[in-house]
Amino acid sequence: MEVKLSVQRCHPDARPASWWQDYTVDVPEHATVLDALLAVRDDQDETLTLRCSCRSHICGSCTMRINGRSTLGCKTKLDAARARLREGEPIRIQPAGNMAVIKDLAVNLEGFFDKVKAVTPYLQPTGPEPEREYIVPNEAMLTVREAMACILCGACVSACNSLEAEPRFLGPAALAKAWRFTEDPRDGRDAERLEFLSSVPGGIWDCTHCFACVEVCPKDVRPMERILELRRRSMEAGFTDNNGSRHSQAFLDTISRSGRLDETRVAMRSVRGPSELLEWTPVGVKSFLRGKVPLRHKPIPGALRVKAIFAAAEAQGRRDSKRGAR
Amino acid sequence: MNVAYYPGCVAKGGAPELYRSVKLILEPLGITPTELFDAACTGAGVLTERNPLLADALNGRTFAMAEKRGMPIMTICSTCTGTMLACNERLQDAGYRGRVNELLAPEKYEYQGTTQIKHLLWILVEGVGLERVRALVRRPLSGLRVAPFYGCYLVRPSALVSADHPDRDTYLEQLVAALGGEPVEYESARKCCGFPVITMNRDAGLRMTGRNIEDAKSHGADVMVTPCPLCHLNLDGQQHEAARALGVPLGVPILHLPQLIGLAFGFTPRQLGMSHHLVRPGAVLERYAESATV
Numbered sequence A: 001m002e003v004k005l006s007v008q009r010c011h012p013d014a015r016p017a018s019w020w021q022d023y024t025v026d027v028p029e030h031a032t033v034l035d036a037l038l039a040v041r042d043d044q045d046e047t048l049t050l051r052c053s054c055r056s057h058i059c060g061s062c063t064m065r066i067n068g069r070s071t072l073g074c075k076t077k078l079d080a081a082r083a084r085l086r087e088g089e090p091i092r093i094q095p096a097g098n099m100a101v102i103k104d105l106a107v108n109l110e111g112f113f114d115k116v117k118a119v120t121p122y123l124q125p126t127g128p129e130p131e132r133e134y135i136v137p138n139e140a141m142l143t144v145r146e147a148m149a150c151i152l153c154g155a156c157v158s159a160c161n162s163l164e165a166e167p168r169f170l171g172p173a174a175l176a177k178a179w180r181f182t183e184d185p186r187d188g189r190d191a192e193r194l195e196f197l198s199s200v201p202g203g204i205w206d207c208t209h210c211f212a213c214v215e216v217c218p219k220d221v222r223p224m225e226r227i228l229e230l231r232r233r234s235m236e237a238g239f240t241d242n243n244g245s246r247h248s249q250a251f252l253d254t255i256s257r258s259g260r261l262d263e264t265r266v267a268m269r270s271v272r273g274p275s276e277l278l279e280w281t282p283v284g285v286k287s288f289l290r291g292k293v294p295l296r297h298k299p300i301p302g303a304l305r306v307k308a309i310f311a312a313a314e315a316q317g318r319r320d321s322k323r324g325a326r
Numbered sequence B: 001m002n003v004a005y006y007p008g009c010v011a012k013g014g015a016p017e018l019y020r021s022v023k024l025i026l027e028p029l030g031i032t033p034t035e036l037f038d039a040a041c042t043g044a045g046v047l048t049e050r051n052p053l054l055a056d057a058l059n060g061r062t063f064a065m066a067e068k069r070g071m072p073i074m075t076i077c078s079t080c081t082g083t084m085l086a087c088n089e090r091l092q093d094a095g096y097r098g099r100v101n102e103l104l105a106p107e108k109y110e111y112q113g114t115t116q117i118k119h120l121l122w123i124l125v126e127g128v129g130l131e132r133v134r135a136l137v138r139r140p141l142s143g144l145r146v147a148p149f150y151g152c153y154l155v156r157p158s159a160l161v162s163a164d165h166p167d168r169d170t171y172l173e174q175l176v177a178a179l180g181g182e183p184v185e186y187e188s189a190r191k192c193c194g195f196p197v198i199t200m201n202r203d204a205g206l207r208m209t210g211r212n213i214e215d216a217k218s219h220g221a222d223v224m225v226t227p228c229p230l231c232h233l234n235l236d237g238q239q240h241e242a243a244r245a246l247g248v249p250l251g252v253p254i255l256h257l258p259q260l261i262g263l264a265f266g267f268t269p270r271q272l273g274m275s276h277h278l279v280r281p282g283a284v285l286e287r288y289a290e291s292a293t294v
Ligand code: SF4
Pocket: A156, A159, A160, A161, A162, A163, A171, A172, A206, A207, A208, A209, A210, A211, A212, A213, A214, A223, A224, A227
């Protein structure tokens, strides 16, 4: 079967440094995008640079963007890649995002691994060492295992909306890794880990909740959900001197009081002191003048009943997290 | 079509123009809303992050109200929609639903798990039909280049949003075309607006907002349209600051989805509450109106 590919080439020494190149290859019906690219490299253009090894979504090296979506070339069948294209439209291939391109589809992974290293990605047991191996109940490892499935392919990092705007952000892969160790019963450094993750610039509060990592992860690690859980656990552990926790608390408070969100109050209570509040003043004043700041925040009729649900759910929620059933 | 209308907090707070313009367009579209005045905030994901049981109870309560009336819930906010879809998914588990129903018992609500949640945009395309929308256009948006901006939760996670409707991530383009406008294709249409981090990392939030608008503008957009009032708070409300942070001029009016529809249906910008916007759409719309009359 004949397929058209349009590949974003890149060579830092060339001028222009980046250009689109079209290829047409003949590959079997069941082939993957990676197969097609390898066919191009083998038969047409040996200057095309790309990474791959296992060809069966295990090694995590063939991450690229296919029609704008970050994914593994070896896990994407040509059929799927063409499903939503117009007649004759080529499959668009680009290098992974949020990482500097070395050449063509090969990107620099140093920053990616630096961030993984920054979360201390190994067990730190505390207390007396057992005489033999650490024994862990099976159930305790079931959830941990979901994040252990990560193959460090960087697809999530490639797609992360926060990283585009905040290069310091540790990012979905590293934070999912961090979660995996806070969740492991053998690890004894939860508190230190949570303190670090909630206070370091680019920590858990910089995730913008865009779901891109959940959407693209080929191993269903669901990094965003891990990050949200790290936030919850860090607040429970008392690491609340940050705008994220303040925002969360203010949010909770306004809904428990009136059943509805009071944006103005939440914004004002989320910032750290008067200097930050000052940054918000121009927008606040303009919004007020345009009639966007309600003078009175009206509770819903059933506000008191909602408050009762809050109390009951909070009591149960606390019991849940004590039992470790999150 | 009868719907249980859930306007959400922002339409009744920081974006009164949204609430007002929805009111104007529903009647011609044949949608009869029963507003759920007693429904609580969805928690916008923040409550879920703190305590999923609490978020599921508040939303289960809302779902039960709609279920009792035998109507689907109509939302007008991407974030409300996404939060509700996730809660509703968890509430499909009968055992867990029982736990939530216990919390709702004092008010005699009992959710059976049958309520459907639909954003206005989905109702327009899947229920009303774009043919009918097209027939209602009095003043086609001819010549107006409109950049759609979805808001994360109207497109992700696709497993929740589009399992049964794979084209939901193209509805805005389809709608703009049905209204006679020109949909602008650009990369940022399905990205995050930056709102969720604006109080935590203001610089990053502003950069996200600014770059999205810049992208739309560089692809020729006259205006952007969003089905999410939280995106609007950032794209419109923070646009001036975002332009300053990036050091580029922006000045792209941001319309709420019902405002765009309202314009095409012949309502005036004033009727649609556009004087509330921080980036005034006046000049652009006048230019478009002039070209429309030629
Ligand atoms: S949800 Fe958070 S971590 Fe995941 S891609 Fe979006 S911003 Fe990045």
